[in-house]
Amino acid sequence: MIEIKNISKAFNGRVVLDNVSGEFKKGETSLVIGASGTGKSVLLKCMLDLVRPESGSTLYDGRDFYIGDEEDKKDIRREMGVLFQGGALFDSKTVHENIQFPLDMLTNMGAGEKKDRVEFCLQRVGLEGTGGRMPSEISGGMKKRVGIARAIVMNPKYLFCDEPNSGLDPLTSIKIDELIKEITDEFNITTVVITHDMNSVLSIGDKIMFLYKGKKLWEGNSQTILGATVPELEEFVFCNRALSLMRGEK
Numbered sequence: 095m096i097e098i099k100n101i102s103k104a105f106n107g108r109v110v111l112d113n114v115s116g117e118f119k120k121g122e123t124s125l126v127i128g129a130s131g132t133g134k135s136v137l138l139k140c141m142l143d144l145v146r147p148e149s150g151s152t153l154y155d156g157r158d159f160y161i162g163d164e165e166d167k168k169d170i171r172r173e174m175g176v177l178f179q180g181g182a183l184f185d186s187k188t189v190h191e192n193i194q195f196p197l198d199m200l201t202n203m204g205a206g207e208k209k210d211r212v213e214f215c216l217q218r219v220g221l222e223g224t225g226g227r228m229p230s231e232i233s234g235g236m237k238k239r240v241g242i243a244r245a246i247v248m249n250p251k252y253l254f255c256d257e258p259n260s261g262l263d264p265l266t267s268i269k270i271d272e273l274i275k276e277i278t279d280e281f282n283i284t285t286v287v288i289t290h291d292m293n294s295v296l297s298i299g300d301k302i303m304f305l306y307k308g309k310k311l312w313e314g315n316s317q318t319i320l321g322a323t324v325p326e327l328e329e330f331v332f333c334n335r336a337l338s339l340m341r342g343e344k
């Protein structure tokens with residue numbers, strides 16, 4: 095489980111996260127949603143300690159990520175997988191090398207063991223046989239799958255996905271959502287997804303946290319969100335649903 099407690103962050107005196115708390119449970123796909131500029135990415139960066147909040151804490155199964163020695167923090171980092179927005183693949187490396195990269199950096203595994211692990215992950219994301227290709231030779235959806243394979247190659251306890259559907263068509267988005275959910279269930283991972291994709295919100299949110307101007311205004315799940323009576327959330331849902339319909343999505 096990941097717990098965030100009273101996280102506040104300001105840039106140049108402007109508050110972008112205001113006392114945000116919540117829990118993300120093991121085996122669940124939790125979503126952080128909200129309009130552009132509302133603090134979702136900053137919250138994710140605080141959880142990864144890429145940005146340090148002015149106050150508050152992030153606990154990984156009870157372990158405070160901001161205090162404690164470097165070795166403890168490294169242990170927690172090794173248990174994290176991150177799917178970055180846009181995939182963030184190395185263009186000069188093959189698909190196989192991209193997925194293997196964390197194993198090269200963070201483990202003492204032998205070549206054969208690494209190869210097996212990469213093959214397993216490739217197969218798990220439905221990309222068997224593509225390890226020799228370059229990122230420029232695969233589609234956007236395949237790049238996301240490679241990003242997911244790389245995020246799970248270390249067998250993480252915690253998986254973070256920043257806008258996993260950005261740049262994808264609706265059908266591919268649904269498939270990527272399904273893959274993230276399946277992997278979360280199968281490997282019992284604590285998964286946090288940053289999104290404003292309404293299809294994701296309505297289909298994969300075991301738990302949903304709605305941020306508005308840096309504050310958490312609502313929390314619930316895919317079943318309860320349409321009945322929520324928070325005006326800011328209703329507006330967010332309405333606008334994003336309307337956008338989906340205009341784009342011809344279901």
Ligand SMILES: Nc1ncnc2c1ncn2[C@@H]1O[C@H](COP(=O)(O)OP(=O)(O)OP(=O)(O)O)[C@@H](O)[C@H]1O
Nearest residue numbers: 105106110128129130131132133134135136137290
């Ligand atoms: N390093 C920074 N310095 C100053 N301001 C920042 C910095 N990082 C983020 N911000 C500001 O914090 C606010 C929240 O940004 P954030 O990227 O978290 O929004 P978001 O909800 O993820 O939006 P989007 O959906 O567009 O990615 C924005 O106003 C942004 O300009």
